[in-house]
Amino acid sequence: MNLKRKDLLGIEELTVEEINLILDTALPMKDIVQRDIKKVPTLRGRSVVNLFYEPSTRTRTSFELAGKFMSADTVNIATSSSSVAKGETLKDTAKTIEVMGADVVVLRHGMPGAARILAETISSHIINAGDGAHEHPTQALLDLFTIREEKGRIAGLTVTLVGDIVHSRVVRSNILALTKLGASVRLVGPPTLMPYGIEDMGVEVYYSLEEALKDSDVVMALRIQKERQQRGLFPSLREYSRLYGLTEEKLSWAKEDCLLMHPGPINRGVELSSPLADGISSLINRQVTNGVAVRMAILFLLIGGGKSDITA
Numbered sequence: 001m002n003l004k005r006k007d008l009l010g011i012e013e014l015t016v017e018e019i020n021l022i023l024d025t026a027l028p029m030k031d032i033v034q035r036d037i038k039k040v041p042t043l044r045g046r047s048v049v050n051l052f053y054e055p056s057t058r059t060r061t062s063f064e065l066a067g068k069f070m071s072a073d074t075v076n077i078a079t080s081s082s083s084v085a086k087g088e089t090l091k092d093t094a095k096t097i098e099v100m101g102a103d104v105v106v107l108r109h110g111m112p113g114a115a116r117i118l119a120e121t122i123s124s125h126i127i128n129a130g131d132g133a134h135e136h137p138t139q140a141l142l143d144l145f146t147i148r149e150e151k152g153r154i155a156g157l158t159v160t161l162v163g164d165i166v167h168s169r170v171v172r173s174n175i176l177a178l179t180k181l182g183a184s185v186r187l188v189g190p191p192t193l194m195p196y197g198i199e200d201m202g203v204e205v206y207y208s209l210e211e212a213l214k215d216s217d218v219v220m221a222l223r224i225q226k227e228r229q230q231r232g233l234f235p236s237l238r239e240y241s242r243l244y245g246l247t248e249e250k251l252s253w254a255k256e257d258c259l260l261m262h263p264g265p266i267n268r269g270v271e272l273s274s275p276l277a278d279g280i281s282s283l284i285n286r287q288v289t290n291g292v293a294v295r296m297a298i299l300f301l302l303i304g305g306g307k308s309d310i311t312a
């Protein structure tokens, strides 16, 4: 089994068959993640370099663990203490990593398209771990896996994404992934955080949280990305939270069995109340666990050499 492509740059370029292959491959990977001894020899002798120009806990650590659980050699480059701090360009840094023998470079960068530039520059496989507000494909894949695991399907579900739509690469990748697999997607948030023309992606736009949540099967709250806001796009966090912050009471506007998701990190009390984040409908911790399994599947499908046995 393998992906017939060199790189994983975005959901936009993936076929439904490729998405399903990744989700199906993540199932046995999750069994490995849940074992006492989480180690298989599958990627012995292969190397994975995490090159992160922006902060990360979940994505970087889960790629590192995913590689380690499959016996790959994994390396993290902290750009603040690397030669990037001396002015080295992204391309020169990547070329340096390539000639050291990296099989995969996992890149997070603030510039949309950065992963594509690297993919065209070096022969190592590139995985996009978030490029500006463009795409975060592995997050969307772990979200799909989590929804499918809980609901048994994606097609026919109504999934509502709440909050900072305009700055969110998670939203873009999730819209592309969910609509490809047949879900209906709703977006809700303040008008200032809603990108102009987003309806062209096949979604419904709402400004009333109550209207958007009605009949929703899944609600995904998004982090308010204060670091990407150059000017005040809403009066205050308190005002935002009053209108769009999710609480147990507001979640009751959705279907009774509605699931709650958040890509993390959470601003508690802003996007979500703590009782809701830690409550029974919350899948937030499950998303994180599934992130390791899905990233194992992606590494395996890119550099596993077409093996059919994921444990060999």
Ligand code: CP
Pocket (backbone or CB within 6 Å): 055, 056, 057, 058, 059, 060, 139, 263, 264, 265
């Ligand atoms: N969801 C996500 O990308 O989290 P990190 O920034 O911690 O990787």
